[in-house]
Amino acid sequence: MGTTQVEAAQEPKYWHLKTVLGDALDSEFAVGEVLPNERELAARFGVARATLRQALEQLELEGRLQRRRGVGTTVAPPRIGVSVGPSQGSWPGEGDDAWHAVGCVEAPAPAAVARLFGPGYDAGRSVHTIRRVRTSDAQPVATDLLYVPRASVPALSQLLTPAAHPLAVLRELHRLELENEDRAVELGSARAEDAKQLERLPGAPVLVLTTRYHSGGRVAAVSVATYRADTCRLTFGDSGAMEITHHDTASGEDDRAQAS
Incomplete structure (x- = not known):
């Protein structure tokens, strides 16, 4: 060779x-x-x-x-700073209006996600899968898939309209006591549906932030958030939360919002 x-x-x-x-x-x-x-x-x-x-x-x-x-x-404006720090101690969508739910379905989680729920999880069971989108200056910068097993929200009504479904799942999830969360970040390629939401071509570079939420001694939910690598950058600090910094190019000021 x-x-x-x-x-x-x-x-x-x-x-x-x-x-x-x-x-x-x-x-x-x-x-x-x-x-x-x-x-x-x-x-x-x-x-x-x-x-x-x-x-x-x-x-x-x-x-x-x-x-x-x-x-x-x-x-292009400066990248949006994504600071990944220690756990903030809040559920997705709790006290945060930066993400907007755009749909919810019930189906078995992908094999890679099912493994994140740990041993003993029945990979064949359907989970509530909420898709959310985050924008900055009217431009989509991230999309998220939040997987919530039925066991995590047992009181959820089965008679839900498509519009009410994601809000009802989040409401029931917020009733649980969040013990802790763990996160992992990796570079990936945009899948077809994520690329469509982010207005990018399939295969475009993205940053994938995976979060597992623990409650009652088990993983109660898993979030897989996909950020545009061309508009986002990762920063690491001790802020205790994941912080999104929106750069206001007109005033030079930063508008900071806490993300789950």
Whole structure:
């Protein structure tokens, strides 16, 4: 098997251009400003338009640029800071109106989620699955699937309308005493339904935050939240909660909201 001489490998031209463009974005353009068209940019930097497109696509992937239909390519605002700290001690949707429920179904949880409920969990049983969406400046930045076994909400009425279903599940879940929660974060790829909710293409990079909520000595609910990797960044601190920071580019102030 041959070897690859990494040290001898030359940096692709589009990658170098990406760095140059990134510096220009920081020094010459404001957030929301529309970039010149491809022809002008290619002439300015002395590159082929194909090379320019590769550099622009990479900057968009990294969240530095946004392509808006009918507007063009604009400078993206700073990523939303997602601080993952110690447990806040509250259920999803409890005292938090940042997430909006968009549907609820009853079906067996995916195998990977079923395993998170621990030994003895009947993977074939249906669970209440609530889909929620979070937006910032009218743009979706995260989608969440909250899995709640029937055993966690035994008093839930079976006669529910589709609109009332997610609210009723959350209401019953909030009646339980939350003992603790644990979280894990990983980089992933957007699945088809998540990509649709986030207005991204399937396979786009995402940050997946998985949370297990414990009550009565067992896992009472599991949340799998998917954040756009191009608009979100992770921060770690001792705030005791997961904090979402919305950057107000007009005033320069931060609007902080606590998330479950």
